[in-house]
Amino acid sequence: MPYVKPDAVVEQMVQAGAAKSRLAVNDLLIRGFLSGALLGFATTLAFTGTLQTKAGIVGALIFPVGFVMIVLLGLELVTGNFALIPLAVREGKTTLGALATNWSWVFVGNLLGSLFYALLFVLTLAPESEMAKQLIAVSEAKTLAYAHLGAGGLTVVVSKAILCNWMVTLGVAMALTSQSTIGKIAAMWLPILTFFAQGFEHSVVNMFVIPAGMLLGARVSLGDWWMWNQIPVTLGNIAGGMLFTGLALHLTHAKVPAGGAGRAVAPGVRTEAAAER
Structure with a gap:
């Protein structure tokens, strides 16, 4: 499992952000849709493990399968893009307009995929099943419990959301620390497990x-969902992703000269100019 050093990882993050910013809208929607659905699969798998064993850590141990599928298939998850594309903007490899386009359409794709899986999965459940009760309880805990606190x-x-995507985007970065598939899986598994086990908030x-x-049947309105969870969690x-993973790693591992002219290249990383020669 060849190890990739942090400076080369950051270079790959920049290049990935630039590549993602150039994707067509239809690709963003399709890849975003699939990612939303796959995270739904992973969530219900995790809940199944927790309900069967009565141990929350079991759900956390198996939840990362969703992220593994998303990363290995090259799909689009808006939370990961919160860390990657700003780095490409910072280095002048893409624009703020392209960033906004990517984030917006991937968000929509993720939402559509998540809603589609939610509808199909609910149709498989008996109203009095343990899974149905779990989903209702979690839905209310993620909205009404916060509303009660004002x-x-x-x-x-917001604090839980910052901590969550600090770990999620660290998983994106960790997947780049290995050149082998098994190494990528093992590396990204750790931070994803960490966020899920602690109940942080992922949009x-x-x-x-x-x-x-x-x-x-949860006592949650559309307003409750968006005001007390979806909007603050997204922000x-x-x-969390842009500042504590993307920017932090970039500041310490990618040395960009003042004025933005050029950059120090990590050992072993080919530049675009070199690749063209």
């Missing part, structure tokens, strides 16, 4: 779990 609830949910996971609970995910 402004303090927004502080809690795309919530695109599935909250609507699923609502379809099953927190942006901050």
